[in-house]
Amino acid sequence: xASSFDSGAxxxxxxxxxxxxxxxxxFWAGYWKSxxxxxxxxxxxxxxxxxxxxxxxxxxxxxxxxxxxVTLISIAFGIATGAAMLLEFPGHLPxxxxxxxxxxxxxxxxxxxxxxxxxxxxxxxxLDGVADLVVAIAAVGGSIWVIWSKYNQPTWLxxxxxxxxxxxxxxxxFHTGMYDQFKNVFLRLTSERYTEGExxxxxxxxxxxxxxxxxxxxxxxWPVYLFYTKNQEKVVRGxxxxxxxxxxxxxxxxxxxxxxxxxxxxxxMRIWRHxxxxxxxxxxxxxxxxxxxxxxxxxxxxxxxxALFYGYLRPAQxxxxxxxxxxxxxxxxxx
Numbered sequence: 001x002a003s004s005f006d007s008g009a010x011x012x013x014x015x016x017x018x019x020x021x022x023x024x025x026x027f028w029a030g031y032w033k034s035x036x037x038x039x040x041x042x043x044x045x046x047x048x049x050x051x052x053x054x055x056x057x058x059x060x061x062x063x064x065x066x067x068x069x070v071t072l073i074s075i076a077f078g079i080a081t082g083a084a085m086l087l088e089f090p091g092h093l094p095x096x097x098x099x100x101x102x103x104x105x106x107x108x109x110x111x112x113x114x115x116x117x118x119x120x121x122x123x124x125x126x127l128d129g130v131a132d133l134v135v136a137i138a139a140v141g142g143s144i145w146v147i148w149s150k151y152n153q154p155t156w157l158x159x160x161x162x163x164x165x166x167x168x169x170x171x172x173x174f175h176t177g178m179y180d181q182f183k184n185v186f187l188r189l190t191s192e193r194y195t196e197g198e199x200x201x202x203x204x205x206x207x208x209x210x211x212x213x214x215x216x217x218x219x220x221x222w223p224v225y226l227f228y229t230k231n232q233e234k235v236v237r238g239x240x241x242x243x244x245x246x247x248x249x250x251x252x253x254x255x256x257x258x259x260x261x262x263x264x265x266x267x268x269m270r271i272w273r274h275x276x277x278x279x280x281x282x283x284x285x286x287x288x289x290x291x292x293x294x295x296x297x298x299x300x301x302x303x304x305x306x307a308l309f310y311g312y313l314r315p316a317q318x319x320x321x322x323x324x325x326x327x328x329x330x331x332x333x334x335x
Contacts, residue, residue: 034112039273052108056105082138086145129228130225148162164299168299168301172281178276182240182317260328
């Protein structure tokens, strides 16, 4: 006859002929739930940044630390990255790479922590976008300084190198901006749960209504966020005139529309998330700065990534967007 301990130890799963998941399995089941749909997640985030961010988020889950504070820590590590590149001291480049890697982990952890707590907010997503912009400016600006320091003589060579670096930085901002745009469109059309992305008109209306303008972080974030959303819409219109820049003009989720958009744009989203996301950008910079070969990474982005971006993705995305919205019977005219 089994003891009361034995009978009490049997879980419902065991009574049904199933094994209870091991603690390790339960831990990683929670990790997968903390992610956005894998159709839009960057592989470098899924396999490198986010597992470490999930451990951090789990550690913070029952503390008073807010996701917004985690975002601010990400910004601080990003600024430290730029400072370490500018200030020459022993080991400054590996330290810069490490700071940028830590910034990426905290950048992932804020959203995971918010989703685990069920406290995601429009302001939190706004602050996260501002963080990406600030970190990108610090990391890319610092990288340009490192490259220019190597190749500034003779003067003509320094000017050519500086011009190529600035071109890489500008087009790189288009890369990450367009990935973010099409990721949000994809999520809105294929998922009932996610409604991320905000037009400049909506953001401006929120700002003028006085919401989320009290804290110091908000007062600093709002001008940057409004500048970003306004310019993002201009770039989107030039890149793909068949996709609305105002997310509120997209139709509500329904399974038929989701199937159509996946069929037309799903393969392109695979390319976007593998190569053009913010996580890929900062990981590449972090590794190449630490190894002191950042000029080769910037050259690869300037030549190879731009060839893929302008030569293939732009015409392919236009065709896919036009076909998808026509099949859905959705007008993409912006009023």
